[in-house]
Amino acid sequence: MGVAHGATPDEPVEPSGRDAEELSATAQLIRAELPRWKIAMGEDAAALTLNPKPILRWTNPATGRMHGEIYLWTGDGRPEAVMSLYKVWEPAWGFSGEFLSLSPATLVGERSQTVAWRSDTPGIVFRDVPDAPPPAGAAPRRLQQMRSMANDFTAVLIDYRQNSEGERQSLRLLTNPLYRYSSPKNDVVDGALFAFVVGTDVEVFLLLEARGTKDVNRWQYALARLNSDEIAAFWKEQEVWRVDKATFNERNNPYVFMNLPEPAAQ
Secondary structure (H helix, E strand, C coil): CCCCCCCCCCCCCCCCHHHHHHHHHHHHHHHHHHHHEEEEECCCCEECEECCCCCEEECCCCCCEEEEEEEEEEECCEEEEEEEEEEEEECCCEEEEEEEECCCCCEEEEECCEEEEEECCCCCCCEECCCCCCCCCCHHHHHHHHHHHHCCEEEEEEECCCCCCCEEEECEECCCCCEEEEEHHHCEEEEEEEEEEECCEEEEEEEEEEEECCCCEEEEEEEEECCCCEEEEEECCEEEEEECCCCCCCCCCCEEEEECCCHHHC
């Protein structure tokens, strides 16, 4: 299956002036950072493949002046890890990374040959999509099914970035999947990675997969955070998933945040 790079419902706006300069400088930081990383999966430490192009370039004007890119690491075609690299120019929070397991197995991430992240527990748990029809036989029809099912989900973020009391935000679903895939080795006939965002900043991922064997053929879903604050997700107003506020000092969780050094600071 193909990849929909940077898929959003909005037409991109060409940056200019200060935005263009900060976007260019952020891109240079990201290009320098990516080669430092290797991520492996499972007890046999099978190396994952870094997709060379970002699946999304994002901003979040409601929080500050920032630019970021999201990359996927895949195994046998399936997304197993997410890396979001970005710089916040104002407030001056600097260059950072968020790392997320989308894998049912353990992950180990090395930066410059030193272990920087070890996800000791599965990053996602798949469940059957309620009331879902059987996966269609044709790929275009399955995409229609996935879009319809994604619209049945909503997500809410309790945002503490600018309000110590927490601000409840309803997240916006990007109607186009950021990535579409299949993985016969994992019994995945078809799959898509959807995102809930603020601005174009991803806060929650929704995976939908048509999982098929000779005995089973059904739609399943999983949810995963890309934000340290409390998040809840709902299927047709019924809560189906919730995560508490994450801690920043533990590097063995499926989701971690870390400040990254810039070249001048190394």
